[in-house]
Amino acid sequence: MAKITYREALNQAMCNEMERDDRVFLMGEEVADYNGAYKVSQGMLDKFGPKRVIDTPITELGFAGLGVGAAMAGLRPIIEFMTWNFAILAADQIVNAAAKMRYMTGGQYHCPMVFRGAGGAAARVSSQHSQSFENWYANIPGLKVVMPSNPADAKGLLTASIRDNDTVIFIENEINYGDISEVPEGDYIIPLGKADIKRVGTDITIVAHSRMTGYALAAAKELAKQGIEAEVVDPRTIRPLDEATILASVAKTNRALVVEEGWRFAGIGAEISARIMEKGFDDLDAPVTRVTGKDVPMPYAANLEKHALPSVAEIVEAARVTCNRA
Amino acid sequence: MTETESQEQAAGLTQEGRFYSADRLHAMHDMMLFIRRFEEKAGQMYGLKKIGGFCHLCNGQEAVCVGIEEASDSNDYMTTSYRDHGHVLARGTAATSVMAELLGRAGGVVGGKGGSMHMFNVEKNFAGGNGIVGEQVPIGIGFGFASQYRDDKRVSITIMGDGGVNQGAVYESFNMAALWKLPVVFVIENNQYAMGTSLSRASAETHLYKRGISFKVPGIQVDGMDVLEVERKMSEAIEHARSGKGPMIVEMMTYRYRGHSMSDPATYRTRDEVNEWRSGRDPIVRLQKQMIEAGLASEAEFKQKDKDIKKDVAAAAKAAEAQPEPDLSALWDDVLTDEIPNAYPYPRQVG
Ligand SMILES: Cc1ncc(C[n+]2csc(CCOP(=O)(O)OP(=O)(O)O)c2C)c(N)n1
Ligand SMILES: [Mg+2]
Numbered sequence: 001m002a003k004i005t006y007r008e009a010l011n012q013a014m015c016n017e018m019e020r021d022d023r024v025f026l027m028g029e030e031v032a033d034y035n036g037a038y039k040v041s042q043g044m045l046d047k048f049g050p051k052r053v054i055d056t057p058i059t060e061l062g063f064a065g066l067g068v069g070a071a072m073a074g075l076r077p078i079i080e081f082m083t084w085n086f087a088i089l090a091a092d093q094i095v096n097a098a099a100k101m102r103y104m105t106g107g108q109y110h111c112p113m114v115f116r117g118a119g120g121a122a123a124r125v126s127s128q129h130s131q132s133f134e135n136w137y138a139n140i141p142g143l144k145v146v147m148p149s150n151p152a153d154a155k156g157l158l159t160a161s162i163r164d165n166d167t168v169i170f171i172e173n174e175i176n177y178g179d180i181s182e183v184p185e186g187d188y189i190i191p192l193g194k195a196d197i198k199r200v201g202t203d204i205t206i207v208a209h210s211r212m213t214g215y216a217l218a219a220a221k222e223l224a225k226q227g228i229e230a231e232v233v234d235p236r237t238i239r240p241l242d243e244a245t246i247l248a249s250v251a252k253t254n255r256a257l258v259v260e261e262g263w264r265f266a267g268i269g270a271e272i273s274a275r276i277m278e279k280g281f282d283d284l285d286a287p288v289t290r291v292t293g294k295d296v297p298m299p300y301a302a303n304l305e306k307h308a309l310p311s312v313a314e315i316v317e318a319a320r321v322t323c324n325r326a
Numbered sequence: 327m328t329e330t331e332s333q334e335q336a337a338g339l340t341q342e343g344r345f346y347s348a349d350r351l352h353a354m355h356d357m358m359l360f361i362r363r364f365e366e367k368a369g370q371m372y373g374l375k376k377i378g379g380f381c382h383l384c385n386g387q388e389a390v391c392v393g394i395e396e397a398s399d400s401n402d403y404m405t406t407s408y409r410d411h412g413h414v415l416a417r418g419t420a421a422t423s424v425m426a427e428l429l430g431r432a433g434g435v436v437g438g439k440g441g442s443m444h445m446f447n448v449e450k451n452f453a454g455g456n457g458i459v460g461e462q463v464p465i466g467i468g469f470g471f472a473s474q475y476r477d478d479k480r481v482s483i484t485i486m487g488d489g490g491v492n493q494g495a496v497y498e499s500f501n502m503a504a505l506w507k508l509p510v511v512f513v514i515e516n517n518q519y520a521m522g523t524s525l526s527r528a529s530a531e532t533h534l535y536k537r538g539i540s541f542k543v544p545g546i547q548v549d550g551m552d553v554l555e556v557e558r559k560m561s562e563a564i565e566h567a568r569s570g571k572g573p574m575i576v577e578m579m580t581y582r583y584r585g586h587s588m589s590d591p592a593t594y595r596t597r598d599e600v601n602e603w604r605s606g607r608d609p610i611v612r613l614q615k616q617m618i619e620a621g622l623a624s625e626a627e628f629k630q631k632d633k634d635i636k637k638d639v640a641a642a643a644k645a646a647e648a649q650p651e652p653d654l655s656a657l658w659d660d661v662l663t664d665e666i667p668n669a670y671p672y673p674r675q676v677g
Binding site: 029030033034055056057058059061062085086088089122123124125126127128294295296297299300301302303307308 | 522
């Protein structure tokens with residue numbers, strides 16, 4: 001297996017699928033000539049030409065809707081948002097059109113397409129450019145929400161997302177783009193809706209997605225030194241959520257902590273902890289705890305930004321509290 | 327009035343029938359040069375990792391910043407994008423507080439919370455500093471609406487880029503502004519590129535001043551590298567808007583000397599193209615030449631002036647750097663006006 005970056009893994013998935021299926025095309029701001037604002041589409045214009053790798057004007061609502069129409073007409077669009085902050089402009093097309101199309105047309109039309117781009121907090125870019133929106137989209141019936149935490153998952157999940165027959169919200173992480181690890185070559189697919197146990201443990205289940213998976217693993221290492229063996233579960237697909245894997249882990253560890261970078265109120269942690277309470281209550285030896293981003297817009301100043309984000313130390317502390325070891 | 331006094335008063339130059347006094351020309355020149363040196367300093371500080379995140383410089387576009395400010399009233403509203411250092415300085419914001427913002431310090435113009443992209447200064451009627459492309463345009467007509475509502479004759483100067491002009495909300499705004507005759511001047515800073523995308527790769531109609539035609543918004547094109555032309559044309563547009571005739575579009579032909587942001591090597595432009603603008607059309611050199619030709623200044627004076635300005639900028643940067651970071655409690659301030667008790671699960675707590 002070759003070691004490649006998260007961005008190269010995404011690139012491989014797109015290239016493979018475009019070679020395999022000529023209905024697939026990539027459209028977005030700076031994806032072609034500039035090779036992507038974050039270089040995810042490096043070399044794709046050269047490989048596939050301007051018919052299939054298309055630079056747009058800065059018109060998110062317009063090209064998202066174009067993607068919806070093209071999908072309804074039988075193509076398989078990959079619509080890139082430079083970041084998910086800008087996808088807010090396209091929310092109508094995603095939420096009112098793509099998500100509803102199959103239901104509202106009694107199954108006559110559907111939107112097999114991927115909306116993808118960088119999400120989560122980036123470094124020092126203040127309130128409008130550092131936000132997590134997975135809970136917005138996960139709230140909506142008709143959408144699937146996928147968030148890879150490492151290069152191999154990025155490739156396998158993007159491949160599955162492009163082949164999926166529904167609309168997939170694929171949220172990458174800007175800070176993870178340069179991460180390097182082993183990724184299977186050739187065709188590699190990870191089915192949507194399958195969580196992955198990133199670390200086996202017996203004392204507490206830490207559920208964490210996207211960039212927070214790495215934080216949870218770092219916290220688990222520290223906890224191990226303190227005699228607490230944490231199991232780290234990465235849902236990978238936020239919706240549909242693989243609750244079976246999470247519940248099985250909690251049945252084993254009897255304690256759960258959910259970590260997310262986004263805001264606490266009505267966040268992903270709220271959903272996961274409710275499910276554990278509803279279906280795993282008898283397995284719990286302690287209330288489910290959460291570590292989240294602070295309930296404030298992201299500030300620019302370095303010291304404030306650091307405090308607004310979850311930290312490994314906070315995860316360690318919350319796990320100790322949950323394990324009655326604080 | 328003595329002989330010399332009246333001569334001094336008459337010192338200046340006339341262009342297209344408009345007289346500019348020597349003092350005013352010096353002020354315009356000094357502000358443009360100050361912005362240039364400030365941006366260079368910001369670039370340096372970014373290189374030293376003292377400034378983080380996205381940092382968009384406006385070197386090359388100084389005549390637009392200063393010409394607009396010269397034409398407008400301090401009461402007029404202004405809103406723009408993230409490429410905001412030049413505008414917020416031209417509006418009269420202390421350089422130290424702009425630099426402190428870039429450095430994420432407590433004394434920053436928004437207390438260190440916004441950084442490069444989010445300069446706001448309510449005292450100077452400067453409403454930012456907006457990071458989402460095109461978002462300031464409907465906001466700008468909102469200021470125009472408020473002015474009309476209160477009938478206080480203030481004009482809203484709403485600035486966007488050649489990329490931003492393609493956002494749908496811009497056209498919704500053109501239509502509403504024209505329909506209700508709102509006192510708005512839409513300024514399009516056409517610096518030829520939106521990130522790595524040249525104008526003609528993103529726009530079917532590249533004459534951006536024509537973009538208002540179907541909404542009955544008149545438009546003009548201006549040499550944005552000529553501060554005097556910017557001042558004149560903006561004065562006309564502002565007068566048009568102030569007098570109740572409705573909005574106008576002013577397309578400023580300009581150029582950014584640097585990449586889109588500090589992380590952009592700008593390899594999509596040829597060296598020749600950049601040189602043509604930098605050495606052939608530079609707004610500061612141009613005004614200096616005009617002033618020297620009119621006998622209003624000497625090369626030596628400008629050299630000295632540059633030294634002084636560089637010193638001032640360095641002093642501002644030093645003062646900004648000496649400031650502390652914001653207090654950690656500021657993290658929780660200003661989320662809402664009135665804090666709602668128990669609205670959040672763990673207010674003001676970590677975890
Ligand atoms: C809605 C939205 N889409 C994309 C971006 C990313 N972005 C930031 S600046 C920019 C280019 C804007 O170019 P232009 O309007 O010409 O302004 P300039 O940077 O040249 O001043 C892009 C695409 C954004 N901030 N907001
Ligand atoms: Mg531009």
